[in-house]
Amino acid sequence: xxxxxxxxxxxxxxxxxxxxxxxxxxxxxxxxxxxxxxxxxxxxxxxxxxxxxxxxxxxxxxxxxxxxxxxxxxxxxxxxxxxxxxxxxxxxxxxxxxxxxxxxxxxxxxxxxxxxxxxxxxxxxxxxxxxxxxxxxxxxxxxxxxxxxxxxxxxxxxxxxxxxxxxxxxxxxxxxxxxxxxxxxxxxxxxxx
Amino acid sequence: xxxxxxxxxxxxxxxxxxxxxxxxxxxxxxxxxxxxxxxxxxxxxxxxxxxxxxxxxxxxxxxxxxxxxxxxxxxxxxxxxxxxxxxxxxxxxxxxxxxxxxxxxxxxxxxxxxxxxxxxxxxxxxxxxxxxxxxxxxxxxxxxxxxxxxxxxxxxxxxxxxxxxxxxxxxxxxxxxxxxxxxxxxxxxxxxx
Numbered sequence: 001x002x003x004x005x006x007x008x009x010x011x012x013x014x015x016x017x018x019x020x021x022x023x024x025x026x027x028x029x030x031x032x033x034x035x036x037x038x039x040x041x042x043x044x045x046x047x048x049x050x051x052x053x054x055x056x057x058x059x060x061x062x063x064x065x066x067x068x069x070x071x072x073x074x075x076x077x078x079x080x081x082x083x084x085x086x087x088x089x090x091x092x093x094x095x096x097x098x099x100x101x102x103x104x105x106x107x108x109x110x111x112x113x114x115x116x117x118x119x120x121x122x123x124x125x126x127x128x129x130x131x132x133x134x135x136x137x138x139x140x141x142x143x144x145x146x147x148x149x150x151x152x153x154x155x156x157x158x159x160x161x162x163x164x165x166x167x168x169x170x171x172x173x174x175x176x177x178x179x180x181x182x183x184x185x186x187x188x189x190x191x192x193x
Numbered sequence: 194x195x196x197x198x199x200x201x202x203x204x205x206x207x208x209x210x211x212x213x214x215x216x217x218x219x220x221x222x223x224x225x226x227x228x229x230x231x232x233x234x235x236x237x238x239x240x241x242x243x244x245x246x247x248x249x250x251x252x253x254x255x256x257x258x259x260x261x262x263x264x265x266x267x268x269x270x271x272x273x274x275x276x277x278x279x280x281x282x283x284x285x286x287x288x289x290x291x292x293x294x295x296x297x298x299x300x301x302x303x304x305x306x307x308x309x310x311x312x313x314x315x316x317x318x319x320x321x322x323x324x325x326x327x328x329x330x331x332x333x334x335x336x337x338x339x340x341x342x343x344x345x346x347x348x349x350x351x352x353x354x355x356x357x358x359x360x361x362x363x364x365x366x367x368x369x370x371x372x373x374x375x376x377x378x379x380x381x382x383x384x385x386x
Contacts, residue, residue, distance in 0.1 A: 030306040035227040101304050108301005111294050111362040113223040122363045129360075129367075146380050155373050156380070159356025160349055167322075167348055169304040170315045174322075180348050187339050187349070187380045 017055050019045050021065050029101040033063060033109055033117065060116050067120050070103065081135045083185060090161065090181040097169065104165050129154045136188075145189035153188065160184045210248050212238050214258050222294040225302055226256060226310065253309050260313050263296065274328045276378060283354065283374040290362065297358050322347045329381075338382035346381065353377045 023044040027036045038059055042052040056062040093100050110117045129151075136150035136157070144153055160181065168177040182190075216237040220229045231252055235245040249255040286293050303310045322344075329343035329350070337346055353374065361370040375383075 032225065032227055032302050032305050034225055035305070105301055105305050107359055108298055108304075109225050111301075111359065112225050112228070112298050118363065121359075125360050125363060126367060146382075148376055148379060152373070152376050153380075155357065155360055155368060156353055156377050159353045159360060159373070161356070162359060163352025163354070163356035164348065166300055166304065166314075166355060167318050167352060170311065170318060174319060175348060180345070180352070183341055183345050184349050186341060187346075189339075 013055070016045075017065070020047075020052065020055055020062070021069050024062050024066050025069070025099065025102045028066065028105060029098050032105045033115075034112075038062070063116055066102075067117065070099075081131065083135060083139050083188075083190060086135070086157075086161075087178065087182055087185060090164075091178045093165070094168070094177050097172070100165050101169055104162075104169055107162065125158065128158055132157050140188075157184070206248070209238075210258070213240075213245065213248055213255070214262050217255050217259050218262070218292065218295045221259065221298060222291050225298045226308075227302060227305075231255070256309055259295075260310065263292075274324065276328060276332050276381075276383060279328070279350075279354075280371070280375055280378060283357075284371045286358070287361070287370050290365070293358050294362055297355075297362055300355065318351065321351055325350050333381075350377070 020041060023041045024036070027040050027044065030036075031040070036059070038052055038056075039049050041062065042049045045052075056065065106117050107121055109115055110121045132154040133150040136144065136153055140150065142149060144150065164175065164177045164180050168175040213234060216234045217229070220233050220237065223229075224233070229252070231245055231249075232242050234255065235242045238245075249258065299310050300314055302308055303314045325347040326343040329337065329346055333343065335342060337343065357368065357370045357373050361368040
């Protein structure tokens with residue numbers, strides 16, 4: 001092709017894929033993964049279902065792209081996390097309810113039988129608990145103020161973040177998610193403002 | 194009808210309804226509410242879909258019955274809850290993964306748009322936070338060891354219970370849900386065994 005046409009086609013295809021993934025995030029937030037249809041995603045980006053299948057041959061392939069997208073945003077090197085950065089992450093999450101809704105809906109569905117995101121979440125939580133234990137160890141050493149170990153507090157830290165998201169999504173006027181997360185850090189002995 | 198036939202019919206109908214609700218709990222655990230079909234529930238209890246509709250005219254009516262069923266189990270008078278009873282509740286939950294799976298899947302779905310369980314969960318969480326604040330006040334008075342109030346710790350208590358359920362359902366071999374919940378009570382200053 002003249003004028004770098006092949007390159008342009010590749011760029012256009014990548015842009016189109018990104019657009020489809022964004023639409024899929026929205027549709028999953030609205031209907032969950034099981035309730036989402038490729039037809040609804042296609043319609044949102046002005047494609048026929050056939051056109052969408054050219055980019056993502058199956059609904060599961062699209063889900064994989066959605067999950068990879070998330071891993072890209074949240075990919076902060078383990079060693080750079082600190083407890084106060086986690087509080088900032090929760091502040092940031094409170095400004096993006098759509099995305100939090102997508103992943104809260106997916107997490108909920110993932111515990112049902114044979115859900116295609118189940119392995120992803122199982123593996124992810126194992127990794128996140130380990131990485132949170134590392135953050136806690138960097139802050140407190142091997143023993144936390146209350147005699148607990150980093151490994152025992154890590155699942156609580158993760159549970160608080162997830163559990164607060166559901167309460168906040170259901171009733172944002174009554175639940176101050178960032179404030180509540182800082183209260184949890186205070187229980188750990190943090191001197192949080 | 195002779196021989197108390199009308200009474201027997203009412204009893205049989207109530208038993209049949211209870212059987213349908215149990216089947217619905219299972220189907221929702223497996224597929225979520227949006228993925229559940231009345232046909233699948235009917236098949237499980239050996240009814241035609243028409244026969245099921247006689248007892249529950251819509252899928253939503255069946256969901257309402259499922260949610261009411263839960264409220265019956267968990268209906269402990271507020272004043273009788275104590276923190277150590279909450280730990281026993283988590284022990285009990287760890288012995289009934291099916292039910293916990295049903296309600297974790299429903300909670301996850303409830304944050305999607307127009308979900309028929311959304312109001313139920315919003316209202317329920319408001320009530321549960323209030324009741325947990327009462328439990329904490331009975332235990333600690335107005336100020337908790339870390340300078341927090343019962344109202345500020347209540348959403349954390351609820352979040353930890355919910356969040357641990359997801360981690361445990363996904364990976365029961367790695368997550369000791371009752372132990373982790375007791376660790377959270379320890380952060381509150383409880384002297385838990």
